[in-house]
Amino acid sequence: MNESVQESRSIDHFFSAPSGRTDLWRDLHAAARSWASGTKNRRAVEAALTELGVSEEFHAFPGADLLAALRGLLQNDDANGFLSLAKRISIAIITGNYKHDAKEWQAADLSLAEPVDIVPASAADGVSRPYFEMLTVTPAPLGRWPHIAAEFRRLRRSEDAFVYEAVLVGSLEDAICAAVVNPDIAAVAIYEGFTLRSRHDAPVLRSVLAAQQPLLDQVDEADLALRLAAGLKAIRPELDIYLLSDRRVEKLAGDPRAAMVRRVMYQIEEPLELHLSVLEGIQARFETPFFDNLKRYAQRPIATFHALPIARGKSVFRSPWIRDMGQFYGINLFLAESSATTGGLDSLLEPTGNIKRAQEMAARAFGADHVFFVTNGTSTSNKMVLQALIAPGDIVILDRNCHKSHHYGLVLSGAQPFYVEAFPMVEFSMYGAVPLRTIKKALLDLKAEGRLDRVKMVDLTNCTFDGHIYNTRRVMEECLAIKPDLIFLWDEAWFGFARWSPFLRPRTGMGAAADIEAWAKTPEALAQHERQVAELGASPSLEKLLDTRLVPDPRAIRLRVYQTNSTHKSMSAIRQGSMVLVRDVEFHRVEAQFHEAVFTHASTSPNQQLIASLDVARRQMELEGYGLVMNAIEVALDIRREVNSHPVIAKYFSIVGADGMVPSEYRRSGFVDFLAPGTRWDDQLRSMREDEFCLDPTRMTLVCGTAGFDGTSFKGLLASQYNIQVNKTSRNSVLLQSNINNTRSDVALLISVLLKISESIETRLKQGGDSERKAFNAKVQSLMKDVPDLPNFSHFHETFRQDAGDTTPEGDIRSAFFGAYNEEQCEYVPIDSAECDRRLKDGPDMVSANFVIPYPPGFPIMVPGQVVTHETITFMRKLDVKEIHGYEKARGLKLLKVDRVGGKKSGGQETARKKTRAT
Template sequence: MNKPGCKVLVVGRDAVWLREAIKGLNHNAHQESGAFGLSFVPAASAADAQVAVRDDGSIQIVLIDSQDLDQPLLPFVDWLGDFRPELSLYVLLGRGEERAQVANLLGETLSGYFMRDEQDWAGWRHILQAEIAEKAATPFFDALKRYVELAKDSWHTPGHSGGDSLRGSPWVGDFYQFLGENTLRADLSVSVPMLDSLLHPAGVINDAQALAARAFGARRTYFATNGSSTANKVILQTLLAPGDTLLLDRNCHKSVHHATILSGARPVYLESTLNRRYGLFGPVPKQTILDALAAHPSARVLILTSSTYDGLCYDLAPIIAAAHECGVKVVVDEAWYGFARFHPAMRPTALECGADYVTQSTHKVLSALSQASMIHVNDPAFDAHLFRENFNMHASTSPQYSIIASLDVARKQAMMEGYTLIDRALGIARELRELIAGTGVFRVLELDDLLPAELASDAIRLDPTKLTIDISDSGYSGAELRDILLERFNIQVEKTTFNTLTLLVTIGTTRSKASRLLDALMRVARDKRTPRRPPQLPALPGLGRLVCLPRDAFYEAGEMLPLLDDDGRPNVELAGRVACDQVTPYPPGIPVWTPGQQISDEAVSYLGRVTRMQKDLELHGVEQDGDGYYVRVLRLEDEQMLKFDRNAR
């Protein structure tokens, strides 16, 4: 296993003192058998330090000589904090009264101070090494490893008893071999007190969450073991009471729509933009959001998705500021952007823009197991008790401890080498963009290609690690090319539309994988078919009038009506009825109607067209019986009982 290496950058103009300090600190570090490969490197100026911090991800701490810096201390420290917030910053002081002045200027930005004239190399090295140890700690993972090593006899759940029921079995012993001994020994239960409780953390889980909050820039962080889907539900149930108004992007993840049902909120849907050429959704226009805030002064919460599945990121700061001026809490679903904190090319994050709550699917873009997610809280009026009650309502009393450990480990890796790994991923993404264009058939779409016209002035950014490839000139559909890459070249892509493939470049992407991908695309390009005229999705109809709360419509039994009539045409009997379920065709993945909404002629016609146009269509929220689709609607007599004037608060 590779050994870690950590560097402390010592910054100062006094060449004699700097040379002596580096020599003394490194001599002391080499005498100690530290676990982090600690070494000290010099920078003779602030400009040299900036280059070093930019080029060397192994730098973990910057030690600044405040008396001998070639530029003002405050702007330099601000730059370091903005560029790489995971860095620990220490300052060398000359006089006792200087400490108060520096503390006044920099507040909590600094991790600590040393007196320059003391030249206490051993003392300084000891404190700096302890700082690295704190950042690199994995309290829960370490406790889990220790417990597994103790090899305790299990007289508690789970029933496989550390794998003993599987090991040696002639029928299922292969499952034991496949997972491995440690995986099964680490599959424990709340019967083990030393591993703390996810539902009421007071030990190692609490410590791990506190380290995550520090890493991601939150006041509090909570681990979730059943994905951001549940995390979104927990937050919205905490913030909303039945009848409260929620502003939400029409294309929010389905968990947000489920949370709307569970909370009893009254939704105001903000129309998403749609790139019809590629079947890709975009953010809600900024002006649409501002208009909705002005039109709904009683709104309690605004929830947005940034980045989108295809990598489009809002200019969040002015939107969040406007919402806060209206007294509206802002929740950002950052499921696809959880790594952004650790590289300046990806920032600012939603938390840095002022979001009150952020959900991140850590497993999507960092080194965590599937279902591993985090909830970050910066709400100054956070009700911890109410949040905990809602969290416990959704969380399992038997969480998977390996998932919790993976969150602990993913946070450590992001802190210690996230900058290096993300920088490598960005480099690979840049190279792939150029090389894929060189095939002459495939092309990675840029921001201007992806951005609907309505967003041209909204300062939208593109996450460059999400590669959306235009395959129109290949003559293949997205589904056909996906299958070719899988079956012929052993390459699995993230998603497709009728004329695009989406690939994720992650911190686990290697140049070897990139080479194999490029080789496969070049081979397919040589065998290309005659390009076909790509279909364009029909214009998405506007959402119908909200007749009753989504919760009320969803919990009615309703009745099932066919989407199409016997001749395959849109069923005219659906028009004007009230939906009980959310119906979403994929692609593009935007709901055509949601519970409680009146179904329009245009919506029924739209579904009829897309089901005819797209043979590989997934239609969520319907029941399929043979070749026919059926949708659930309120019975007419129930509509009168549930309409809004009977739900007045």
């Protein structure tokens, strides 16, 4: 492939290295077929084989022997033989057959020096053992590598639960590349004595290594092994690393930097010890404590005398009326049901056994100190965190457009929301994310009011429904520079998968917290802070503080980070499976409160299958999450490319680029879009590192208004006529999401459906003449141009601000919410009435009695206690959606008669300020 083509494909090839590899093998197979049929000469085959390049050395299959066999057939001009072998290798890679069929490793005319025992089927159960690959970094000469790989094969035993092949490299650069491009690598054995630089200088290698330049710049030749281990952990923290040395391993094992290494071993000792250690490490991730116990429980003969008739399935399978439910779901669902928490099971509310162990393993996997399983969805997870950490009278800086669970959590806790606004995207009737400057100003305004001590939390959504990702580290660092003990709640309901991407991980709450912890321990951290203190002077102005990237005092910060994940939204968990991730240095002080919050919100009858699916989802992501997320990104990039470049589809549909979703002032790197001409993947990486907001590549805003469809009707069309389901819509768009479940066949279906719809529009416009064209253009104009302005939060009525600051906008949402429970204190005003217009103009103020949430866009345009403004009413009048939660069209807006509410403070507000609390 020429350099220009390689440049244009670099971003998708990098983010989708596994599928990019299969494409190259398909290309080789196609070229071989053309050569064998006589339509092309062997030059095309040579070029395709060359294109596979050095990256094939980073995979165990097909390996050096099969590649040598291919090259031999090429040199001998054996077109048919080359086609046969290339086809078999290509199919084996695409299907993964080589992982369980030893014949795939053999060439017809090749006798391997060593037998290859790849995943033999067990005679007992007929199930193949899971396969993985072990990266082996060795100083041994190239000629010995086949013997080293064969030695590892000879160590295999029938008792082994897993089977692996070794991938050998001889340098730090090659090791980094292998870990990036090969998702099958699950363990790494590092033998000291390897070199720094690769023996290759291929463009693909240099492209991958460009992202790791900071790592390469810091390498000390005498300390290569530990630096490599640290680099690999930074890219893929799930990998087990084994360090083998011929030095004093006792001293090496005691080095604090070796903490990331699973085991340090003496290099010349029996290799069986390494083999067993590697398998033990995989088993430690493969284990699913609760799921394993649930399977054993389901196989036991148990008589149940508790209140769960469905347990064991007798009431189902013995019934002539509901037996079909049992046939549909299968017997194991019922055998695995119980309301007991003994006999091998455990209690989700007070876990002491396998659920506790499963949560500890999830904490390790997700980079948290603690993890709590939640079976009521992330709505409940958010309310748990808010109840545990926030008390009446506390102030929470909250994105006004966040999920309703946060608003309701503040209602329940009695805290005061300080609403901050996200940047608007009026064209699509949606909001983005909250600029850091806005958050900092809120904190500094509260500080000026003397109320900073009341601020307990910053609560933000990351990433947003539409894919906006915060620079989480920068947000937390700058906020901690203003108030060192702030708590952060990152609602990452849609972003749990990001842990398994080295590009997205730093932008997660847990990933950023780890980076801040590491930074705070360095001498440079204090030096940076002290330099900034000197530069700012004693009394910096508000504008100066807002314009400066603030550096916190590493001695003062108390890092308290909570992250909620809807595991079911991006991983293989059953619906409503969620997790709360905790990285809080003060957790020991609030642990009792947290458990009380769990008792308050969690069901006392949690679903066993939900808990088991959370356990299994963690296992899958630890063992194959890296590759699955790479595939999800690849699917998204395929969709973006095909929709935006198709000659017919692109006339009516488009997927909005990063430049359309993130204003330029928040993209200082200059990044435009993933597949914009001239864009390289390292441009995206720089954007991820530097920009205030980035776009999650797996979330795609598909504009349908240019095809004459509003989001709701287009969503319905896709579901009813084409069996394609989407979730979120806006006035003129639908949101497409790729995840670990999607395949390229899904992409093909979507593109074919969009083409059919586009062609039907073309036909209708052609046959309908000018009148049809005018009607179509008018519809597009209405959807794309005549869009209503988005209303910001106005303000709380003074009745609910008696405990608020003079210039800051927080308010008592709890009193307003419960004031609406008394119908005598409420009234209704239709939004299209003359009364509504009169009240807007002459008063008295109209004060919302509840949350009003139109779908789409799905955010609350009114909250209890908020004064209704002309902008809000205008927006509602222009909405053409059928679903508006909190609004009864027949009666109108539900309003509070504030003169009758009395402005009561929420319970405990006065004592909250005087009360010494752990939070």
